[in-house]
Amino acid sequence: QQQENTPTAQQDPLPSWNENNTKHAIITYVEEITDKNSGNFIPELDRIATFDNDGTLWSEQPIYFQLFFAMDRVKAMADEHPDWKNKQPFKAVLDNNRQELMKQGEKGILEIVMNTHAGMTTEEFEKEVKNWVATAEHPIKKKRYTELVYQPMLELLQYLRANGFKTFIVSGGGVDFMRPWVEEVYGIPRDQVVGSTIQVKYDYNNGKPVVRKLAEIDYIDDKDGKPECIHKYIGRKPVFAAGNSDGDLQMLRWADANPYKSFQLYVHHTDSTREWAYDRQSHIGQFDKGLDEAKEKNWTLVDMKNDWKVVYPFDK
């Protein structure tokens, strides 16, 4: 957590952000809380920044990317499970019925993930995720999923770290699904990833210890679960929290309750051309109460269409 690459006046730390209020609000905040002479100075250990993942750091349409992963697993294993043809949520996967699948939410994803991976060791699971990330293609964008991360948010993560922040992911997605690629893609170490978890069991396995995944949910890191997991895993209230949906509202409120001056950022999906436009009515990333509260409390709303020069790294 050293201050390296401290931006000089000549360098723009957020080149993919338009010169709008949003960018200025971020930079003003960071400059203020890192200034020892400011009344709002925050010591480095307290500079905790938490980021939601789906819809905040990468896209989540037409369905959560982890669900594509889980669907691919179900299809690959379908022959061994003839009963899945008539059993939800597997039936929806085999029928390619995304509408039905979306209704299952993050719990449904975890259920599919659990059932397709129970008994697997954590190392086998990791190998599978890595292989999928390296080969699978987004059905609409025709890109690798990890290419569909937001360039402006990558710059924001880097900018915060360069200013002594410790950056964390706090996502409803499965932690084991994120860890294999977040270091390379976001520059966030594995242990700084908080997410939903499936129970695991250590097995000595004749002198070759393994940790196996069970078919039981441990914790859903969404809504109330976010501040609970932040307490459990990080042990300190964030001063900077970023999300995109009502599932992040509790996390943003938690940061807002920090005695230090805090920053709440909501990514509003307003760009139907370069990305997707959705908010109050969406099944994925519903943003309704959060949108109202952001306006009421003057939290920072990223207007994707107008605030971002480019969306994805390959657009640069």
Next chain:
Amino acid sequence: QQQENTPTAQQDPLPSWNENNTKHAIITYVEEITDKNSGNFIPELDRIATFDNDGTLWSEQPIYFQLFFAMDRVKAMADEHPDWKNKQPFKAVLDNNRQELMKQGEKGILEIVMNTHAGMTTEEFEKEVKNWVATAEHPIKKKRYTELVYQPMLELLQYLRANGFKTFIVSGGGVDFMRPWVEEVYGIPRDQVVGSTIQVKYDYNNGKPVVRKLAEIDYIDDKDGKPECIHKYIGRKPVFAAGNSDGDLQMLRWADANPYKSFQLYVHHTDSTREWAYDRQSHIGQFDKGLDEAKEKNWTLVDMKNDWKVVYPFDK
């Protein structure tokens, strides 16, 4: 996690360690795995070091220090709970019956902690721990508990960090009991503390969000729980693991299974004069199977009496 304070040839990174095999084994290992030209070089992100706390970083006799804390709480609350006089484990506390208490183990401690803290917010609990740590005195050593940390281990933590290791605590003790003081005492950030947990519940509380402690155990981070929690919280196998009892054996085996060259260190309590001497028969920190396996596998055994020049910082 930058490499600062890199030790030069002139500086001794472990001045409180005698020039014995143990010290040389540690230094040889660190020099080898940080040398890019060595076949055993380990990239920085993989330099994960996990340390047990009780009996490994600080003393644990005559009973776990957290139990003294819990006992003080029980005594302070006894008037409100007349039934505790006849109910274990509270009766043992009120009778000052340590023998009985020790039998309860880490689960008993958590039970007392839970019952004396249920309903409290995490912030109230933190304040209480900080106050206790600042004022309570060890009944035999007549020192603050946080003065009873091992000077040679503080140097080891610092030496590893200076060589690009990320240092974690992985303890059977309660995580909320450790976090308030570990940063100052060990230089380990709160989010790098893994321990036993009590369930918590987020409460919006009329616009003042809090996280409250419940009277339910979430997870015991001991024995099999250690590699399970390492997977859950850190997401990467350690290359360096240190413990002092049979409760750490699974963690050391987990590090031993790392494809990178790993280091297993067991602190053997052999010093009845400066600290305490105990191993195979002890109720606290029983070290029996682990001692056999350490010898069988040539893991590094710290002989406290002969390997450490000083035990506590105040002995320097």
